Amino acid sequence: MDWKCCVELLRRARVAFQAGRTLKENFRLAQLEAVVRMLEEHECDFVDALGRDLHKPRFETVVSELILVKNEALHAINNLKKWMQPHPVERNLSTSLDECVVISEPLGVVFIMGTWCSPVQMCLVPLVGAIAAGNCAIIGPSECTAHTSDLLHRLIPFYLDNECFHVILAGTNDLPEVVELKFDHVLFSGNREEGSRIAQAAARTLTPVTLILGGKNPCYVDQHCDINTAAQRIAWACFQNAGQSLVAPDYILCHADVKARLVQALKCCLMQFYGSDPKESRSFGRMVNLEIFNRTRDMLWRSGKVAVGGQVIEAEKYIAPTILTEVSESDPIMQQEVFGPVLPFLTVDSVDDAITFINKQEKPLCVYAFSSNSKVTTRLMSETSSGSFCSNDCILQSMMVALPFGGVGASGMGSFHGRYSFDTFSHRKSCLLRGTRFECVTYLRYPPYEDRNLSLMAWASTLSQKSQGWCQIL
Structure with missing residues (x-):
C-alpha cells in the first residue's frame, strides 16, 4: 500500500469536511442517489467480480449484496430530511422556559473496513449511513476479494464526490497502522483477532469504533417443529456463499430423537438445492482462498x-456441503467460527440444556431457534444474549433496514442499518437555548453562597421531583 497516497486521501477528505462540503441535505441526497445508480448501472460488473472472487452465483450477489445496499440507500433518501431535523426534548417544568433540542452532527472523516465474505454489502451499507449523516469516508475493502475491491476502487471515483469519498487497497496487516492515522470513527467487520487489533489501534488515538465480529452462532431445533421447513431454511442459510458468512448458523443443537430426521431432511434439501454433485452446481460457491480452504478442511x-458431504478438491478450493454428527464440544470445529460449508450437530436433552450450553460460550452475533412452541422461542430469546435473534428462520434479521445489526461482547460493539447507521456516524449534541430573562430567580446560584438561598433551592427541588423542577431555578 502506498502510505503517502493514504495520508494524502485522508488530508483531502479532512479539508473537504472542514469546508462544510457534506453538510447540506442536497449534497447527501445526490451522493446516495449516485450509490443507487452505480449499483444499477454496474450490476453485471459486480456479479462478475464476486463470481471471480467467491464463485458466487448471480442470484446470491443480486439478492444479498446489491438489492440490500440499494434498499438501504433508498430508505436513507426517503427519511433523510426527518433524520437531520433537530429532535426537541419533551417539555416539563425544567424545560418550560427554555428550548432543549438534540442535534445530530456528522463526526468527520470515517474509515469503513468491509469483510471478504460480504464485500459489497459490508462496505456500502455502512457507507450509506456515513453519507446520510454528513461524513466524509474512506473505504478499505478486503484484500481477499481482490476483484470486488478493484471494482469499488475503480467505480466510486466516477460516482461519488472525489474529495469526500475514497477507496484504499490495504492489506489486512496494514489496517491497524491506517487506523492510527486518526479518523473520527472506525467501522470494522471481520474476525475477532483482526477486530481486536483494530480496536487497540483505534484506542491509541481515542477513536470510537463499531465492530461487527464473527462468532459461533447456535441454532436450536426443538422436537416440536416442522422439520422439513426448518431443514430448508437452515440449509439455505448455512450453505449459501459456501457457508462464508458472519451470520450463518455455526452449529445445530437438537434433541437426540430429532437428529436423524433433521439430518435426513437436510440431505434431501442439499440434493434439491445443488444436485447429486454440488461441485457441478451453478448455485454453489467456493472458498475465497487456499488459507481459508485449508483451515476449514482441517477442522x-x-x-x-461425516454424515453428508465431506469431499474436498484443493485445486478448486471446493468443499462440499457437509454435515457432521457425533461432534463433541472439544472438537476443533467447536473452538472457532467455521466460515465454510460445514455444519456440526450436537445433541441436548432439553431446551434448558441448550440455553446452558449457549450461555457457556462467548456471546454470538446471532442465535437461531426453531420451534412451533412460542414459549420455547421466547425462552431462547430472553435467556440468552446475542447480537441478534431469529426464530424459525435464519439470517433475515441481519438484512432488514428497520432492525439494528451488530454484536455484543465478543461478537462486537455498536450497530448499523437504516436509522441506526445514521446514528452510528453522528454525534447527538445536546443544546440548551436560553434567554436572559428571570435573572431575578437565577441569581440564587451565585456566590457569595447564603444559607437562605440554599434553603430556597432545596425547597424548589422538592416541588416536583418527577419534572426535576430545581433545574429551572438555576
Missing part, C-alpha cells in the same frame, strides 16, 4: 463423523 477432518 472438518479432525471433528466428528
Whole structure:
C-alpha cells in the first residue's frame, strides 16, 4: 500500500469536511442517489467480480449484496430530511422556559473496513449511513476479494464526490497502522483477532469504533417443529456463499430423537438445492482462498463423523456441503467460527440444556431457534444474549433496514442499518437555548453562597421531583 497516497486521501477528505462540503441535505441526497445508480448501472460488473472472487452465483450477489445496499440507500433518501431535523426534548417544568433540542452532527472523516465474505454489502451499507449523516469516508475493502475491491476502487471515483469519498487497497496487516492515522470513527467487520487489533489501534488515538465480529452462532431445533421447513431454511442459510458468512448458523443443537430426521431432511434439501454433485452446481460457491480452504478442511477432518458431504478438491478450493454428527464440544470445529460449508450437530436433552450450553460460550452475533412452541422461542430469546435473534428462520434479521445489526461482547460493539447507521456516524449534541430573562430567580446560584438561598433551592427541588423542577431555578 502506498502510505503517502493514504495520508494524502485522508488530508483531502479532512479539508473537504472542514469546508462544510457534506453538510447540506442536497449534497447527501445526490451522493446516495449516485450509490443507487452505480449499483444499477454496474450490476453485471459486480456479479462478475464476486463470481471471480467467491464463485458466487448471480442470484446470491443480486439478492444479498446489491438489492440490500440499494434498499438501504433508498430508505436513507426517503427519511433523510426527518433524520437531520433537530429532535426537541419533551417539555416539563425544567424545560418550560427554555428550548432543549438534540442535534445530530456528522463526526468527520470515517474509515469503513468491509469483510471478504460480504464485500459489497459490508462496505456500502455502512457507507450509506456515513453519507446520510454528513461524513466524509474512506473505504478499505478486503484484500481477499481482490476483484470486488478493484471494482469499488475503480467505480466510486466516477460516482461519488472525489474529495469526500475514497477507496484504499490495504492489506489486512496494514489496517491497524491506517487506523492510527486518526479518523473520527472506525467501522470494522471481520474476525475477532483482526477486530481486536483494530480496536487497540483505534484506542491509541481515542477513536470510537463499531465492530461487527464473527462468532459461533447456535441454532436450536426443538422436537416440536416442522422439520422439513426448518431443514430448508437452515440449509439455505448455512450453505449459501459456501457457508462464508458472519451470520450463518455455526452449529445445530437438537434433541437426540430429532437428529436423524433433521439430518435426513437436510440431505434431501442439499440434493434439491445443488444436485447429486454440488461441485457441478451453478448455485454453489467456493472458498475465497487456499488459507481459508485449508483451515476449514482441517477442522472438518479432525471433528466428528461425516454424515453428508465431506469431499474436498484443493485445486478448486471446493468443499462440499457437509454435515457432521457425533461432534463433541472439544472438537476443533467447536473452538472457532467455521466460515465454510460445514455444519456440526450436537445433541441436548432439553431446551434448558441448550440455553446452558449457549450461555457457556462467548456471546454470538446471532442465535437461531426453531420451534412451533412460542414459549420455547421466547425462552431462547430472553435467556440468552446475542447480537441478534431469529426464530424459525435464519439470517433475515441481519438484512432488514428497520432492525439494528451488530454484536455484543465478543461478537462486537455498536450497530448499523437504516436509522441506526445514521446514528452510528453522528454525534447527538445536546443544546440548551436560553434567554436572559428571570435573572431575578437565577441569581440564587451565585456566590457569595447564603444559607437562605440554599434553603430556597432545596425547597424548589422538592416541588416536583418527577419534572426535576430545581433545574429551572438555576
